[in-house]
Amino acid sequence: MKCSRRNFLQKSIYGALAVTLPLTAFKILSPGEAAAALKESNLRWAFLVDTRKCVGCGLCVKACKNENEIPYDTPVTRTWVERYVVTRDGKTRIDSPNGARDGFTSPEMLGEKIDEKEITKAFFVPKLCNHCATPACVQVCPVGATYQAPDGAVLVDRTWCIGCGYCIMACPYGVRFFHPVHKVAEKCTFCYHRISKGMQAACVQACPFGVRQMGNIKDPDDPVTKIIMSERVGVLKDEYGTKPHVFYLGLDERVR
């Protein structure tokens, strides 16, 4: 009797331990799922930004905020445009007032007036999520709420995100934020709801100068793919090993 009690206790501890093992650790794929996981998708979205054409009007930012319901007057935004001004003394000044939602209306930068004669070069750089091939954000999400679709788009499941902010910390490009209304991680989706229906992303459509384009990098006949494959393109911060899929034409070494 005495010993059986001990035994019982022992067994219940083992039992408790076994229960704490999450069942999903042993997830079994159905044959269909396994096949789908193995089969390569023949679509991989990529984005092309021609910085040489950008005038910093901010129409893309405006269109994005409206399309994707990011509260208009908050500073957070899925895409933004940066202005770089390099002066004769070798200094680089960068700004992006309100993410350039209203364009760049003042020649002053961060409250400083720059003498026009001192400027050696100046340009604009639009930014958005790079839908990386090895996304740091997906790696760190503890619940799998941030995930990558087979076509390369990195998306967030709003119903499952716990709002820990780890992905925001992990993205080297600072494209993530908490949605001011839904209180979950938020970022550019390449307008997934539009592109998967054959429409253009809101920013691509809004840009009057054709700075922004999207294509399927797995299709060699895609006009965007052709440019990426034949021209000299750059990506941002490749030292982090994220393999970004937003390509830039005319990227300056000073762009951060």
Added chain:
Amino acid sequence: MNDIIVHGLEWTSKDLFTYPNEFIYWSIQIVMYPYMTGLVAGAFVLSSLYHVFDQKDLKEIARFSLVFSLALLPVAAMPLLLHLQQPLRAMHPLMTPHFTSAISAFGIVFLTYALIVISEVWFVYRRHFVEQVKELAGEKGFGLRMKRNIFQILTLGAMDIEPEFLAKDKKAVRILAGIGIPVACFLHGYAGFIFGSVKANALWMSPLMPVIFIMSAVVSGIALCMLTYIIIMEYKKLKAVMAKGMGDESVQVIRGAEMEVISKSSRYLMSFLVAAISLEILDLIFRGYTAMKSWDILRSVMYGKDFVNIFILQYGLGNLVPFIILVLPGRTLRRVTLATVLILFGVFMMRWNVVIGGQAFSLSFSGFMHYHLPIIPHSLETFKEGLGGVLLVLSTPYILFYFINKFTPSLGGQREG
């Protein structure tokens, strides 16, 4: 529900160029999280030094620190809960753990550790539970009957306290404490890994991070146990003085025992302190020497706006001063108390400098962000992630300890457990 809140806007101010979405997203509760887990792990390691390695000199404080680490345990998870934007989904990492994420295993590591601590406490106190049940048998009052019932439940039906069974208990404690040390270190080293593995963050990314976290955790845990122990013993002494007068023998006994425990523990405290500081300095030197792309901005943060926080408050006031206090001959209780307070402060500053300091500069390396701790809350968010939340987290372990200690008395002369 539908009000518009930009998380972080409230307490972040920006300087020069930062990306529009950059804010201090990980605020004070993420400072508290490693601080509190550190205290838990440290307290547990202190008690294990006695149970596993038979450091007899720690016997008195070992019981106390074990029970105290039980009280601290729920508090290690509290800051995370207060930090989540969706606290109701806190259990999701257990349901769909995504194992490439360092956070995903938190629940599993934490629960394993909790199981170990709880069972160890149970084995240490089983004899006490049984004795209480026997002692309270036949009591008539409702309160006492309730108390007896609770003890009865706590025994889990294992009522035998013959020497052979007690020996088995003791063995179990030893084994559990033995497993507990690596798990405690893992729990905390793991908190270090959460930061150390963020490659986007120039300040956090370092393979030394987990080890640094473990060392400072042990330091803070020991310091907190010593401090709490001193306070409680002082209180006992005061009570003895009030009851029996200054010169009474019992007062002397308490005083002598107290000083002995404290000077023994401070030896351990100092050795861990030296290890912790060496690692941190190594990390710092290495960053300066290799001077990667990020070093420019790191240096301007460390030697510029965070200079006081890092070098004066953390290293100076929080490490060097208490170390000197402890090393100087002629240690007194008052000086040790001061040293432990300073060390606790120093470790807190270290967590602060890592978490907040890591977000003090923009990912663009072209601008800075400043953190302003919300003092007076005007919304749930500014309470949770402000001074209010901090005080809540800091006071909870003491409240819990008060209740837990009612059933597992851990202070003063119990019999061998």
